[in-house]
Amino acid sequence: MTLDMAKKGQKIFIKKINDEKIKVQAIRLGIYEGAKVDCSLKIPFGPVILSNRMQEIAVGRTLARKIEIDVIKEGA
Amino acid sequence: MDCCSGIKIDIPKGHKKLVLAGNPNVGKSVFFNALTGMYVDVSNFPGTTVDVSHGKFQDYVVLDTPGVYGVSSFNDEERVARDVILYGDVILNVVDALHLERDLFLTLQIIDMGKPVIVALNMMDDVERNGIKIDIDKLSRLLGVPVIPTVAVKGKGLEEVKNNIKNAKVGIIDDKIKGYFKEYKDKVEHQSEALMLLEDDEATSERLNINTLGKREEIYRLRRERVDKIVESVIIKEGKGNRLRQKISSLTLNPLSGIPILILVLYLIFKVIGVWVAGDVVGVTEETIMVGYYEPFIRKIILNLFSENSFMYRLLAGEFGILTLTPTYVIGLLTPLVIAFYFFMSIMEDSGYLPRIAALVDRVLSFFGLNGRAIIPIILGFGCITMATITTRLLGTKREKIIATILLGFTIPCSAQLGVIAGMIAPLGMKYILIYAFTILIVFALTGTILNKTLPGESSELFIDLPPMRLPKLSNVLKKTWTKTVMFLKEATPLFALGALIITLLEESNIIYKIQDMFKPITESFLRLPKETANAFIMGIIRRDFGAAGLTELSLTPEQTVVALVTITLFVPCIASIIVIFKERSKKEATLIWLGSFILAFLVGGILSFLIV
Numbered sequence: 001m002t003l004d005m006a007k008k009g010q011k012i013f014i015k016k017i018n019d020e021k022i023k024v025q026a027i028r029l030g031i032y033e034g035a036k037v038d039c040s041l042k043i044p045f046g047p048v049i050l051s052n053r054m055q056e057i058a059v060g061r062t063l064a065r066k067i068e069i070d071v072i073k074e075g076a
Numbered sequence: 077m078d079c080c081s082g083i084k085i086d087i088p089k090g091h092k093k094l095v096l097a098g099n100p101n102v103g104k105s106v107f108f109n110a111l112t113g114m115y116v117d118v119s120n121f122p123g124t125t126v127d128v129s130h131g132k133f134q135d136y137v138v139l140d141t142p143g144v145y146g147v148s149s150f151n152d153e154e155r156v157a158r159d160v161i162l163y164g165d166v167i168l169n170v171v172d173a174l175h176l177e178r179d180l181f182l183t184l185q186i187i188d189m190g191k192p193v194i195v196a197l198n199m200m201d202d203v204e205r206n207g208i209k210i211d212i213d214k215l216s217r218l219l220g221v222p223v224i225p226t227v228a229v230k231g232k233g234l235e236e237v238k239n240n241i242k243n244a245k246v247g248i249i250d251d252k253i254k255g256y257f258k259e260y261k262d263k264v265e266h267q268s269e270a271l272m273l274l275e276d277d278e279a280t281s282e283r284l285n286i287n288t289l290g291k292r293e294e295i296y297r298l299r300r301e302r303v304d305k306i307v308e309s310v311i312i313k314e315g316k317g318n319r320l321r322q323k324i325s326s327l328t329l330n331p332l333s334g335i336p337i338l339i340l341v342l343y344l345i346f347k348v349i350g351v352w353v354a355g356d357v358v359g360v361t362e363e364t365i366m367v368g369y370y371e372p373f374i375r376k377i378i379l380n381l382f383s384e385n386s387f388m389y390r391l392l393a394g395e396f397g398i399l400t401l402t403p404t405y406v407i408g409l410l411t412p413l414v415i416a417f418y419f420f421m422s423i424m425e426d427s428g429y430l431p432r433i434a435a436l437v438d439r440v441l442s443f444f445g446l447n448g449r450a451i452i453p454i455i456l457g458f459g460c461i462t463m464a465t466i467t468t469r470l471l472g473t474k475r476e477k478i479i480a481t482i483l484l485g486f487t488i489p490c491s492a493q494l495g496v497i498a499g500m501i502a503p504l505g506m507k508y509i510l511i512y513a514f515t516i517l518i519v520f521a522l523t524g525t526i527l528n529k530t531l532p533g534e535s536s537e538l539f540i541d542l543p544p545m546r547l548p549k550l551s552n553v554l555k556k557t558w559t560k561t562v563m564f565l566k567e568a569t570p571l572f573a574l575g576a577l578i579i580t581l582l583e584e585s586n587i588i589y590k591i592q593d594m595f596k597p598i599t600e601s602f603l604r605l606p607k608e609t610a611n612a613f614i615m616g617i618i619r620r621d622f623g624a625a626g627l628t629e630l631s632l633t634p635e636q637t638v639v640a641l642v643t644i645t646l647f648v649p650c651i652a653s654i655i656v657i658f659k660e661r662s663k664k665e666a667t668l669i670w671l672g673s674f675i676l677a678f679l680v681g682g683i684l685s686f687l688i689v
């Protein structure tokens with residue numbers, strides 16, 4: 001599945017980022033293939049907010065469709 | 077080629093370059109101020125120090141760089157920071173202790189360059205507040221460089237940093253990356269250049285004319301793994317995060333609460349700026365001071381030098397005089413408005429609210445080929461289109477810059493104009509206000525959608541860091557408002573003067589009257605407005621609010637008023653904005669935008685008049 005399908009509160013595993021440009025930039029912010037992050041919020045039809053420790057990142061919806069993920073843990 | 081291609085800074089003999097580097101909003105500028113005693117922009121939104129400030133500390137020349145997540149060439153800030161960091165002698169790396177996993181990436185990259193580094197572990201107050209504990213000695217050992225805990229805003233640890241600059245050390249370089257350096261050993265002068273080549277930096281590769289190996293991703297991953305390992309081993313106790321801040325943060329992001337909050341905030345801002353500043357304050361600064369005292373004063377002086385019917389008099393002190401209209405406009409009208417706008421923008425930046433607005437509106441703007449970041453020039457546009465057009469620089473692609481520039485030039489009324497428009501439309505009642513607002517909104521949406529569908533290429537997508545919500549510090553907000561205002565006025569004043577000059581020349585050569593004649597048939601038959609309206613349009617070419625103000629002198633029915641106001645809103649951006657558009661975009665694009673807004677304004681005005689007049 002892709003990141004746009006993630007739900008609020010889920011812990012997710014990032015499998016693949018299908019956007020070369022974002023891929024290298026995202027590594028620097030802690031989002032990379034193999035990373036485990038939380039989906040802390042979803043703005044309806046809008047960006048997905050990922051968080052990793054204190055770090056929060058907003059990912060546009062179209063971009064989220066290019067990121068393949070697995071759900072590790074369901075949210076509360 | 078020694079320091080900072082593009083930026084010319086004199087380095088006195090025997091002085092070393094001490095470069096401040098770090099992620100956005102970590103406190104670099106606070107350190108810079110503390111070291112040099114000079115004053116610069118202190119802010120909270122990624123990438124506000126677009127220029128490099130420099131000053132002196134002992135026998136170092138200190139350079140403050142824009143905040144970046146890494147050294148490379150992904151955007152303007154990075155290009156500027158890269159050129160400075162690459163050739164620095166000592167690096168003071170400011171790290172946000174709350175965001176180690178993000179910030180240490182840059183730290184390790186700088187260490188891999190083989191530069192002497194000292195780390196200031198800043199924001200320790202936030203770390204404590206969140207109940208986090210960091211093993212600082214261990215961090216220092218793992219990095220191989222001195223690490224000093226600081227709370228820059230409270231001055232804590234600053235002395236220690238100052239005393240330890242001389243102890244900056246070359247850190248521990250990743251073994252694998254070290255191995256790769258052999259490739260470039262004899263080809264480049266600096267290890268920092270070798271690292272850039274290893275990371276496929278196009279600019280460095282082009283400049284040195286050396287090919288790259290396509291290893292960027294591998295190296296970034298190696299570094300990422302090392303960062304994650306370090307973070308894992310130095311965090312002794314993980315915190316819970318600040319509940320209240322998280323609550324506020326999610327309230328601003330969730331549309332159900334976020335949209336009302338946004339509307340309320342914008343309403344308050346426009347209440348203050350649109351009513352109080354644009355009305356009362358400008359009434360004093362423009363009317364009383366500039367028109368009442370300054371202009372007669374300067375006219376008297378010029379009259380001593382030139383006679384009243386001379387060209388020179390008209391050029392300097394005439395209706396559009398360089399010494400009359402320009403200062404009145406810039407000092408009397410623009411300065412108060414620009415200060416007010418930058419003040420509110422600074423509060424929104426420093427509080428961390430602005431990137432959240434960007435996330436909130438991202439979806440809507442995506443229909444127009446923009447991402448959420450474009451909200452910044454759009455909001456600023458309601459202040460001054462010239463200022464907003466300059467800000468389109470921060471957008472990711474050329475495509476987005478063009479779309480934003482066009483939307484600003486076509487549809488957004490600046491605050492000066494909005495003031496006059498509000499004054500004319502408010503007495504007509506709600507119905508006409510709605511007709512006006514809807515028409516403009518529809519044109520905005522249609523223009524955006526059409527541009528998005530027709531312009532080639534792709535826009536960049538939103539991928540932004542959301543900094544923690546913070547209570548902004550008034551002193552920082554004021555400093556920043558001031559720096560930005562000064563920067564804007566420096567950039568814009570010559571343009572306004574140039575605009576005034578052009579208009580005077582047009583008038584002297586009678587071209588302006590020909591344009592006026594050209595307009596008459598359109599205004600009368602097509603827009604069904606009195607022919608004198610043409611004068612208002614001519615004025616609108618110079619200053620948007622002049623255009624609107626010109627309408628107040630005519631006797632119009634309510635329907636005609638709305639048509640005239642819609643047309644004048646969509647009409648060409650003021651002369652200063654158009655000069656900025658010519659500077660920022662190509663001549664061809666700028667010409668098209670200018671002509672396009674003529675056509676659009678009359679077309680929409682005509683349709684509206686057909687429907688309601």
Ligand SMILES: Nc1nc2c(ncn2[C@@H]2O[C@H](COP(=O)(O)OP(=O)(O)OP(=O)(O)O)[C@@H](O)[C@H]2O)c(=O)[nH]1
Nearest residue numbers: 100101102103104105106118119125143199227228
């Ligand atoms: N709580 C806290 N806030 C700090 C500290 N140091 C700086 N700040 C605040 O962090 C914000 C950013 O500071 P700046 O000095 O503008 O950061 P910068 O790194 O120069 O930012 P850019 O130039 O935009 O990359 C300001 O609002 C400061 O008041 C600190 O130690 N603790």
Ligand SMILES: [Mg+2]
Nearest residue numbers: 104105117125
């Ligand atoms: Mg700064």
